[in-house]
Amino acid sequence: MKLLILDRDGVINFDSDAYIKSVEEWIPLPGSIEAIAQLSKAGWTVAVATNQSGIARGYYDVATLEAMHERLRSLVAEQGGELGLVVYCPHGPDEGCACRKPKPGMLQTIAAHYGADLAGCWFVGDSLGDLQAAQAVDAQPVLVKTGKGLQTLAKELPVNTLIFDDLAAIAADLIHK
Structure with missing residues (x-):
């Protein structure tokens, strides 16, 4: 199985320090939907x-989050692709969840x-936390320069982090390997 795991905010859609709180605020980054469909x-x-x-x-509820993800799924489907499993952590940073x-x-x-085995599987994110999660399971950390990616680029990255401009560049690389 060829599995690719993506972070959402800043990788697939525009991010906001004020949070993405509604389907209307959930706006795909240019080329991201097409990239997911092409990969699929x-x-x-x-x-x-x-x-x-x-x-x-308390900024939004699970139903609103699921509506955002349904919008993502439908946009990918309109491009002839399919989005796989979407998992999310609903917890705050101090809750001590796994x-x-x-x-x-x-x-x-x-x-x-x-x-699937996570060893070597690409996990694409725009934050150091994304890259560290990949590193923790021996996955391949991949940084995009969208979202918070340029800020993250200035930090000490995990060894062997791959860097791409955006999700479209990743799709082009993986599809043409």
């Missing part, structure tokens, strides 16, 4: 692992769902 059509299973502490903070990145719980959930 090329035989990749594309899953999503996203911290969503806005739920714990799922909130940089902990690898969501990545492990995705691997268990698909019966």
Whole structure:
């Protein structure tokens, strides 16, 4: 199985320090939907692992989050692709859960769902926490320069982190390997 795991905010859609609180605020980054569809059509299973502490903070509810993800699924389907499992951490940063990145719980959930090995699997994110979650399960950390990616680039990255301009560049690389 060719499995690719993506962070959501800043990788697939625009991010906001004020949180993405509604379907209307959930706006895809240019080329991201097409990239997911192209990967899907090329035989990749594309899953999503996203911290969503806005739920714990009371900014939006699970139904609203699921509506955002349904919008994502429908946009990918309109391009002829399919989005795989979407997992999210609804907890706040101080709750001590096992799922909130940089902990690898969501990545492990995705691997268990698909019966996949995370070693070498690409996990694409725009934050140091994303890269650290990948590193924790021997996955390949991949940084995009979208979202908070340029700020993250200035930090000390895990060894062997791959760097791409955006999700479209990753799709082009993986499809043409």
